[in-house]
Amino acid sequence: MTRIGLLSDTHAYWDDKYLTYFDTCDEIWHAGDIGSLEVAQKLADFRPFRAVYGNIDGQDIRRIYPQINRFTVDGAEILIKHIGGYPGNYDSSVRGSLLVKPPKLFISGHSHILKVKYDKTLGMLHINPGAAGTSGFHKVRTMVRFSIENGEFKDLEVIELAG
Template sequence: MKRIGLISDTHGKLSKRVVRFLEEVDEIWHAGDIGSEELADKLMELKPLRAVYGNIDGHVLRRMYPENLRFFCEEVDVLMTHIGGYPGRYEPRIRKAMYANPPQLFISGHSHILKVVHDKKINTLHINPGAAGNSGFHNVCTAVRFKIDGKNISDLEVLEFERTKF
């Protein structure tokens, strides 16, 4: 069993609230727009990190992390990318992979909007953790925690706080 902490769109800043939220996880997954190598290093000091780069990430982060990351956690097939769209409206560059070989768990960021949706058509759980950072149009900072045990994804928890209280 693994406890996963999922964040996105930190844009180089991470509040103490999010750091405390991530203390109880086994791995941190970042769905892009990390914002700085320093923040990536800080996350790696906390827990093992899996990440993809986002549209604001510069050339150094793009060399450190891929655009798409497909892997297994326990027995769950995971596909993570920054700009991925939503069920029924996947981004064209990811759509073919989604329908040809659907993952059990699809993670994307970019929208700054927390969303958890089951795509019944391909039996995929989609999670967008929203924005954990302090830059962007969002008014609420969010992060997600959940458990993966074998093939099961469970115990999803959400951290949510006003951006003004960053």
């Protein structure tokens, strides 16, 4: 079993609560708009870290993290892209990849809106963890924790960050 901490849209904002809530996680994933190398480095120093760059990320982050990250963890294929849309309305930049070879889990950020939805047509779970930073229109900062075991997703928790 692999325990995942998932966040997005930090926009260079650091909160020590990231580490507190992800203390039980084996890996941390960031769905883009990291905002600074310092935030990425603090997360990477804490746990194995996977990320994609977002539309606000500069060349320093784009040189290190890809636009699309596709990988397998504990029997589940994962695809992360910052601007990806959601079931029924995938962004054109990723729609073809999802339709041709859907992963078991598609993660996107960008909207700052927390959403967990199963796409019955593609047999794929979609997660947008919302925004963990303070920049943007969202009123509540959110992150997600979940487990992957033998290709199945379990124990999904939504974390609301106060303050």
